[in-house]
Amino acid sequence: MPATETHCPYCALQCGMRLSPPSAEDRTAPPDGGERRRLPVTVEGRQFPTNRGGLCQKGWTSASVLAAPDRLTTPLVRDATGTLVAATWDDALDVVADRFRAVRARYGPDAVAVFGGGGLTNEKAYQLGKFARTALRTRNIDYNGRFCMASAAAAANRSLGLDRGLPFPVTDLDGGQAILLVGSNPAETMPPLVAHLAGAREHGGLVVVDPRRSATAELTDDGAGMHLQPVPGTDLAVLLGLAHVVVHEQLADTDYLDARTTGLDDLRPDLAQWWPERTEQVTGVPADDLRRAARLLAHASPHRGGVGAYVLTGRGLEQSRQGTDGVTAAINLALLLGLVGRSGSGFGTLTGQGNGQGGREHGQKADQLPGYRSITDPAAREHVARVWGVDPAEIPGPGLPAAELLRALGTPGGPRALLVHGSNLLVSAPDAARVRERLAALDLLVVCDFVPSETALSADVVLPVLQWAEEDGTMTNLEGRVLRRRAALPAPEGARSELWIWSELARRLDAPGRWSTDPSAVFDELARASAGGRADYSGLSHARLDAHETATNGADGGGLYWPVPSPDHPGTPRAFLDTFPLPGGRARLLPVHHRGPDDVLDTAHPVHLVTGRVLQHYQSGAQTRRVPELARAVSDAYVEIHPLLAELYDVAEGDTVRLTSRRGTAVAVVRLTRSVRPDTLFMPFHWPGENSVNRLTNPITDPVSGMPEFKVATVRLAVVTGETVGAAPVAVVTVAAAPVAVTRGGAR
Amino acid sequence: MKVVVVGNGMVGSRLVTELCASAEPGAAALDITVLGAEDHAPYNRVLLSEVVAGAYDVAAIDLPGVVDPRVGVWAGVCAVAVDRAAQVVVDSTGGRHRYDALVLATGAAARVPELPGLRRDDAALTPPPALTPTGLGCDAAGAAASPLPGLLAPRSDSAGLVPGAHVLRTIDDAREIVAASVNARHVVVLGAGVLGVEVAVGLAGRVGPDAVVHLVHPRGLMNAQLDAAASEVAADAVARLGVHVRTNVGAAAVVLHDGRVTGVVLDDGTQLPADLLVVTVGTLPETTLARGAGLDVDRGVVVGPDLATLRDHRVYAVGDCAQPPDGGSGLVGQGWDQARRLARTLAERAGALAVTPAGPRPEASDGVPGDDCSCGPVDDSSVVKVKGRGVDIVAMGVSGSARPPACGAHPRRTVRLSDPDAVRHLEVVVQGGRVVGATCVGGGAVAADLVAAFTRGTPAPRDPAQLLVRAVGPVGGSAETPVRIPDRATICRCNGVTKGDLVQAWADGSRTVEDVARTTRATTGCGGCKAPVCGILDWLRAAEPARSAPAAPTAPAAAERGEVVRSDSRS
Numbered sequence A: 001m002p003a004t005e006t007h008c009p010y011c012a013l014q015c016g017m018r019l020s021p022p023s024a025e026d027r028t029a030p031p032d033g034g035e036r037r038r039l040p041v042t043v044e045g046r047q048f049p050t051n052r053g054g055l056c057q058k059g060w061t062s063a064s065v066l067a068a069p070d071r072l073t074t075p076l077v078r079d080a081t082g083t084l085v086a087a088t089w090d091d092a093l094d095v096v097a098d099r100f101r102a103v104r105a106r107y108g109p110d111a112v113a114v115f116g117g118g119g120l121t122n123e124k125a126y127q128l129g130k131f132a133r134t135a136l137r138t139r140n141i142d143y144n145g146r147f148c149m150a151s152a153a154a155a156a157n158r159s160l161g162l163d164r165g166l167p168f169p170v171t172d173l174d175g176g177q178a179i180l181l182v183g184s185n186p187a188e189t190m191p192p193l194v195a196h197l198a199g200a201r202e203h204g205g206l207v208v209v210d211p212r213r214s215a216t217a218e219l220t221d222d223g224a225g226m227h228l229q230p231v232p233g234t235d236l237a238v239l240l241g242l243a244h245v246v247v248h249e250q251l252a253d254t255d256y257l258d259a260r261t262t263g264l265d266d267l268r269p270d271l272a273q274w275w276p277e278r279t280e281q282v283t284g285v286p287a288d289d290l291r292r293a294a295r296l297l298a299h300a301s302p303h304r305g306g307v308g309a310y311v312l313t314g315r316g317l318e319q320s321r322q323g324t325d326g327v328t329a330a331i332n333l334a335l336l337l338g339l340v341g342r343s344g345s346g347f348g349t350l351t352g353q354g355n356g357q358g359g360r361e362h363g364q365k366a367d368q369l370p371g372y373r374s375i376t377d378p379a380a381r382e383h384v385a386r387v388w389g390v391d392p393a394e395i396p397g398p399g400l401p402a403a404e405l406l407r408a409l410g411t412p413g414g415p416r417a418l419l420v421h422g423s424n425l426l427v428s429a430p431d432a433a434r435v436r437e438r439l440a441a442l443d444l445l446v447v448c449d450f451v452p453s454e455t456a457l458s459a460d461v462v463l464p465v466l467q468w469a470e471e472d473g474t475m476t477n478l479e480g481r482v483l484r485r486r487a488a489l490p491a492p493e494g495a496r497s498e499l500w501i502w503s504e505l506a507r508r509l510d511a512p513g514r515w516s517t518d519p520s521a522v523f524d525e526l527a528r529a530s531a532g533g534r535a536d537y538s539g540l541s542h543a544r545l546d547a548h549e550t551a552t553n554g555a556d557g558g559g560l561y562w563p564v565p566s567p568d569h570p571g572t573p574r575a576f577l578d579t580f581p582l583p584g585g586r587a588r589l590l591p592v593h594h595r596g597p598d599d600v601l602d603t604a605h606p607v608h609l610v611t612g613r614v615l616q617h618y619q620s621g622a623q624t625r626r627v628p629e630l631a632r633a634v635s636d637a638y639v640e641i642h643p644l645l646a647e648l649y650d651v652a653e654g655d656t657v658r659l660t661s662r663r664g665t666a667v668a669v670v671r672l673t674r675s676v677r678p679d680t681l682f683m684p685f686h687w688p689g690e691n692s693v694n695r696l697t698n699p700i701t702d703p704v705s706g707m708p709e710f711k712v713a714t715v716r717l718a719v720v721t722g723e724t725v726g727a728a729p730v731a732v733v734t735v736a737a738a739p740v741a742v743t744r745g746g747a748r
Numbered sequence B: 001m002k003v004v005v006v007g008n009g010m011v012g013s014r015l016v017t018e019l020c021a022s023a024e025p026g027a028a029a030l031d032i033t034v035l036g037a038e039d040h041a042p043y044n045r046v047l048l049s050e051v052v053a054g055a056y057d058v059a060a061i062d063l064p065g066v067v068d069p070r071v072g073v074w075a076g077v078c079a080v081a082v083d084r085a086a087q088v089v090v091d092s093t094g095g096r097h098r099y100d101a102l103v104l105a106t107g108a109a110a111r112v113p114e115l116p117g118l119r120r121d122d123a124a125l126t127p128p129p130a131l132t133p134t135g136l137g138c139d140a141a142g143a144a145a146s147p148l149p150g151l152l153a154p155r156s157d158s159a160g161l162v163p164g165a166h167v168l169r170t171i172d173d174a175r176e177i178v179a180a181s182v183n184a185r186h187v188v189v190l191g192a193g194v195l196g197v198e199v200a201v202g203l204a205g206r207v208g209p210d211a212v213v214h215l216v217h218p219r220g221l222m223n224a225q226l227d228a229a230a231s232e233v234a235a236d237a238v239a240r241l242g243v244h245v246r247t248n249v250g251a252a253a254v255v256l257h258d259g260r261v262t263g264v265v266l267d268d269g270t271q272l273p274a275d276l277l278v279v280t281v282g283t284l285p286e287t288t289l290a291r292g293a294g295l296d297v298d299r300g301v302v303v304g305p306d307l308a309t310l311r312d313h314r315v316y317a318v319g320d321c322a323q324p325p326d327g328g329s330g331l332v333g334q335g336w337d338q339a340r341r342l343a344r345t346l347a348e349r350a351g352a353l354a355v356t357p358a359g360p361r362p363e364a365s366d367g368v369p370g371d372d373c374s375c376g377p378v379d380d381s382s383v384v385k386v387k388g389r390g391v392d393i394v395a396m397g398v399s400g401s402a403r404p405p406a407c408g409a410h411p412r413r414t415v416r417l418s419d420p421d422a423v424r425h426l427e428v429v430v431q432g433g434r435v436v437g438a439t440c441v442g443g444g445a446v447a448a449d450l451v452a453a454f455t456r457g458t459p460a461p462r463d464p465a466q467l468l469v470r471a472v473g474p475v476g477g478s479a480e481t482p483v484r485i486p487d488r489a490t491i492c493r494c495n496g497v498t499k500g501d502l503v504q505a506w507a508d509g510s511r512t513v514e515d516v517a518r519t520t521r522a523t524t525g526c527g528g529c530k531a532p533v534c535g536i537l538d539w540l541r542a543a544e545p546a547r548s549a550p551a552a553p554t555a556p557a558a559a560e561r562g563e564v565v566r567s568d569s570r571s
């Protein structure tokens, strides 16, 4: 087996990786001498602009999931006794197709719903959207990216006319004099990105807004910048305060605002209400820090002779009922400083999931068709229908966004059957207990996964699929750069690609059109479907991407960034340089208001709870909890508590506490740290069952983006005695090896 | 439903914005008339002291105005009378406005003290009535008596004072002070409350070292908010910003020359030269209209918890002119909160016009409902913070020298940190497990944390003293030496490599950064840990010659901590 150049399976940085045949002395084995799995490939970082050869621990250990002892390799169908038993592919697919047909006959096509994922390749995301609309003929398809990028996407589309996470290459950040990071913790979530912050840190220009003293916030120490630590849920107000200072201290780029934006006259009076002292009262960020931060950004901005400045947002700001407005406030600030659409400066959002960008462009979203087209736009429907070989009238209208979709499952008039791809809903969706209840109310749950995730174990039919190193395709990373994912290994006996599964189901459901199982052919179709859309891939093909990479010796120096509207188009590394795709070519300044989180503090819920990720785990942890090194590094669900708060509640390091919100309770082990505010707890969301912080989170959503309020809730806490943590009950699986939950149990 | 709003200031304008934004079904049927005495779009009055300080441009403090077909704004027009029986408001042009609901948002006027020489009509030598508001050119009797009511010009608050003397309440006042400061060499600010301090510090910054700014106050600086000890430190802080602070001495008279201010005589006989005098001795709610309409007026227009006046449920008062059951704070936060609540009430009323709300409405629960402590609910909008560069004075809740008595059920703890040499004075008052008051001079970020704890009622630590130092931050200094780093401390975060892992790698033969990168993956993520990894390798190298036993690499660290050296420290 020759070495294969591909990219990491996990996050949107899509670090460049080389997979080679395992060496005798396998370097991906844990350095601390833990359990050694026989790994099918050796992983090493390779030179690529986003990671420059580096990988984080998740990347280094990614081969481990390929060797997961409980890898699914046969379809499972729940039998009359309620047990999941092995089935042949033909039988399993027949069951799925028959029951889909039955549900459709009884309740109509919208009663079959599809839930996708931001980890699927572009090809799969595209094909899944097409499968839903033309084979199932349902309007109800949405994906977990709704829990991730929807607010940023909605805001960017509204203000800038285009949503590309970073509308500039990541490497541009290197030259920034100042970088404002709002609600993002890349030091934990995508460590190699931190290298791109080094330039700003040298200038003392890294400004991190985070209620926690996160690993990223610590990067501002020693004169490298500033950490603004607002009360949870008030980061939007911080942005209003910063914008106030920019406008009122006359630090705004007036020439740029005149030439390239609209709405200043409406925005200015609105901002007049956010003078620093008031902002301090709302946010807890000292007025002088707000002034200092605003000036620091302004001095780095081009119109004041600075080298360049960036405003970047993350989930902390976005996962809120005012998430879209929060991002809008960040965009307003960037526009006031004249940063957007200027080489060397900019606004962007740090996409989380591996293909969070591509996943939202090709039709997995309830309201979208491929090429980032609106499903309600007649011209878009017409174009896509032609590519799909259907009548435009047959394409359903917009469906329910994720949180609503999940709430509607199994309810009268709601979907009765659900097909899940690349998502571990039971752990990752808000108000997890309710999700479990909704899934249980379905007539049919079909889950495609490669390991028995919590969601798979509760399904009626489980279809085993391929992992990243076993499949070909493309991903679009956080900068809108289209990348090749390449297979290094043959598919294991019994597992199948989703493209194959959908072609089989499409045939059984008598769907129109072509259902190729070849990723490169599906890509070509995607390219045609996207032609003329905002995310135009029509100038790309697997062959062109491969040739481009070879030409730059694997490092993909220039990269191919969408839109790429023709085969000789060089791609678009930087968007908005000349114009914004909005009326008049101008970006919009839009006044937004701070309402704060839905959960309020009261005597029954006296502290804030914020949620997030840790370095060692990805999303619901279904993959990373199966990597021994990662599971060992961070094994049990934990909650971070400030020593002062701990003292008040008589809890000590290592105690088990129960947290209670207005939705439910969760249990975790206490870690004392001074990095959280004494009025705030932090709990990561990678664990299932009792330990799932999403039993506590608030499912209320942003009215524009449908994003749930994951990040802030209010809770009370109490010490639990005589309970164990982490021993979530293990469901019985007759075929696969015991699920990994076992490796986490008994730790206490 | 016809709503008439009198006053287009910070709270009146906010009320109208909120009404227009209401999603209540009835809101569509609203018909809103706004009468505003100031011939100006609504602006942010709070920032006038910043305008005086030169930090803000006077043109840049406009607040959002409403453009809505349901709203008619009469700028520069005063309400002069209310006929409650007919439900009509009469304006200064003779116009009549019928209402179903009338909202008084007339704000407050600057108080002018009884000080010989200060008022223009002092020339007539009639002693002025005690503490008269200067009026906004709107008092009902005056306007009615005016021969040309329609031409009654809106004027600044300072009208009525002798040339050279000013108050600061309106945008015109601010403009005049700014203009007068250009040539001023001797500035006297009378009254060292919050506004006086802001103005004095702002003007000291504006006029620079060539001019002298005196701040005169008969008691301690900001005595309404600060007790004697805090006040002294605050006075010191203000003095360091170039203001000559004269506390505990009042003004006796204004010295005039050719009818212009040339000085101020103090109670102790000192005469301060003055070419610009700014009077900041407090405000009085503007209640003329309400009084004329026969409504209950105490300090302000008396309203119930639902913001309706006691006698007439069709008439409401909000903002500085109102006196709600818990008292008016004179702060905009309280007024904006009232505007939000009243907008909801009115929008609901518009939906069910027939029903006039009777009993008190439930209080809004923005902050912390369910107060623990029966003996003094926290008014979370009562945070006073001095604005301006270099001043750092904040007071909230229980503070100053007049404090509500503590109750037996919830013992009170008051903890103070006095650091006068560093111009710092902090105090926190905890009761019923939460912060009920605090005073911070020079508190920096601690003050911001206390504001957050006070307004949200989050649990206070067992020892309130902890509240006086920053709770969040690095545990140790950042310049840790490798010796003191514990073995379990993570050095390479990206790859979860601890110091112990590096020590082990050294023991296994790794000697360079490249070696440890290969064996532990440290430095291969973001690369940010290269320096500490090198530091640890250097330290291990330095320890090398002294090494005798093979298990010694852990020796330096362990020995330093006085631990037994275990050869099996890592498995």
Ligand SMILES: Cc1cc2nc3c(=O)[nH]c(=O)nc-3n(C[C@H](O)[C@H](O)[C@H](O)COP(=O)(O)OP(=O)(O)OC[C@H]3O[C@@H](n4cnc5c(N)ncnc54)[C@H](O)[C@@H]3O)c2cc1C
Residues within 6 Å of the ligand: A277, B006, B007, B008, B009, B010, B011, B012, B013, B035, B036, B037, B038, B045, B046, B047, B048, B049, B077, B078, B079, B080, B105, B106, B107, B108, B136, B138, B168, B169, B170, B195, B286, B289, B318, B319, B320, B321, B330, B331, B332, B333, B335, B385, B387
């Ligand atoms: C310089 C300065 C600094 C301040 N700083 C702060 C601060 O830092 N923090 C804080 O919380 N508060 C501060 N305040 C107080 C704050 O400005 C007031 O609480 C707020 O303006 C009250 O709003 P309002 O609408 O009730 O009154 P106003 O804003 O005074 O508005 C009342 C309006 O009604 C008009 N009016 C009066 N009578 C009539 C009539 N008969 N007919 C028509 N119109 C009429 C007036 O002309 C005026 O325009 C400050 C005030 C000043 C002057």
Ligand code: SF4
Residues within 6 Å of the ligand: A008, A009, A010, A011, A012, A013, A014, A015, A051, A054, A055, A056, A057, A058, A059, A060, A189, A190, A191, A192
């Ligand atoms: S998880 Fe993200 S940061 Fe870590 S190696 Fe993979 S792509 Fe890179």
